[in-house]
Amino acid sequence: MKFRVYILVAWPIYIFVMNLSYSNFPKFITYKLVLLFFLFLYMHIDKLNRTYKKNTKHSNLLYKKSLRFFPGGISHNIRFFSPYPFFVKRAVGKYLFDVDGNTYTDYWMGHWALILGHSPKNVSLALSKQVKNGTLYGTVNTVSVELAETIQKLMPKAEKMRFATTGSEATMYAVRLARAVTKKRIVAKIIGGWHGFNSSLLESVNYPFDISEGLGLDVDNKYIQSIPFNDLHTSLQILNKIKDDLACIIVEPILGGAGCITPNNDYLQGLQEFSKKNNIIFILDEIVTGFRLSIHGAYKMFKLDPDLFTLGKIAGGGLPIGIVCGKSEILSISNPIDKNNKNLICSIGGGTFSSNPVTMIAGLKTLEFLQTNKKTIYSKINELGAYTRKELQKIFDENNIDVKITGIGSLFNIHFLNDNVKEINNSNDVALTDKEKLRKYHFALISKYKIFFLPLKMGAISYQHSKADIDKLLTSTRSIIESKIL
Ligand SMILES: Cc1ncc(COP(=O)(O)O)c(C=O)c1O
DSSP states (O other), X not given: OOHHHHHHHHHHHHHHHHHHHHTTSOHHHHHHHHHHHHHHHHHHTTHHHHHHHHHTHHHHHHHHHHTTTSGGGOSSGGGOOSSOOOOEEEEEBTEEEETTSOEEEESSHHHHTOTTOBSOHHHHHHHHHHXXXXXXXXXXXXXXXHHHHHHHHHOTTOSEEEEESSHHHHHHHHHHHHHHHHOOXXXXXXXXXXXXXXXXXXXXXXXXXXXXXXXXXXXXXXXXXXXXXXXXXXXXXXXXXXXXXXXXXXXXXXXTTTTOBOOOTTHHHHHHHHHHHTTOEEXXXXXXXXXXXXXXXXXXXXXXXXXXXEEEGGGGTTSOOEEEEEOHHHHGGGOTTTOOOGGGOOOOOOOTTTTOHHHHHHHHXXXXXXXXXXXXXXXXXXXXXXXXXXXXXXXXXXXXXXXXXXXXXXXXXXXXXXXXXXXXXXXXXXXXXXXXXXXXXXHHHHHHHOEEOOTTSOEEOOTTOOHHHHXXXXXXXXXXXXXXXX
């Protein structure tokens, strides 16, 4: 029940009881009544928070300790949720096991990276062998060539590629390459689009989108132009004005972090067409979608021909990776061997841990498994995704709760609509939804039903999930609605 309702009920009772205390009514009974009343209040207000705290005492202590070392107690901004995140000590299949002995069914799945679930057998076995043979050679290795070959076979538009350690690096290199080949400066990105923490792309990520994402970004933001997702007309109007200095357009095929929003039919095609016409590099950020929507990438699904595209997450099989891929003539300008003139080379990195054999083997084993079992895997996770979206929508509709479930394939998110927003087409629409309700819904799933979504973020289904897991999510959702938590 809502806090406001408690106050409304509580206040007259409190006055009544206080009045009694001025009458001839025995004082000790009055005090007992007041005490009982506050006990009742305590029992019912914020029950979810109290249940969570009761079940995660060790996590609470660990979080307090981690505040001594990390600003905000975390090493990735989105990993905090109120009152504090639970600490995980083990993860297998679809489950997370925390330090207090709780087991959660995981729909966050390592920032959506773990399509095969946590620690899949074939990957773990190969990893334990590899660890015995070295984790970082600091020079070239065979398995990186095998991984590159596998990626190219599956995604032939990866004519050339460079392995890095994070997705943020990959998108940063893609932008640098685009600026280098076009000799232009401006980068166009989508409002709400997320490409990692590099300064070249850290703008218009969070609402309100028209103010800076924080301190220290002004210099880089000078050359970023943001455009609205799924609004081709406005996007092209903006782009037309800056096309002479526009180096690239970078776009996620589906807006992931911003709310799991699929593109309108002509949006991505329209941006691509504009890029090709105006000597602008079209970059598709497939760090979430690559190997998730289809083994051949979202570019194949949406019939796109990006000049550059970035991969990450699934490609590393659960270990750190970022890859910038694309047309040979573009990536070749980063070739440091043939040219010894610094002015002719676009210097992109990789870094100490790039192509390390551990990540390479995990990525390779993951992609091999996906390739061998692609029919079973993709039909299973996509069918479960469709089932989840349809059934969740049905539950909310039946209960007259205005909700829009978005998503595609094995990805989905929930948006609580209100008078300000009735459709979800871009990040601005998502910003107008009732985020507090979504936070409550996700937190109720965590606290009461041990189902983990990172609050507010989209969910991902892995090969380890089953229909029974989805059914548990559905019955838990029904109970949450019935208990008037939302
Ligand atoms: C679309 C997209 N691009 C880039 C990144 C950044 O990747 P990383 O977190 O590995 O730096 C992310 C991370 O979530 C992402 O979703």
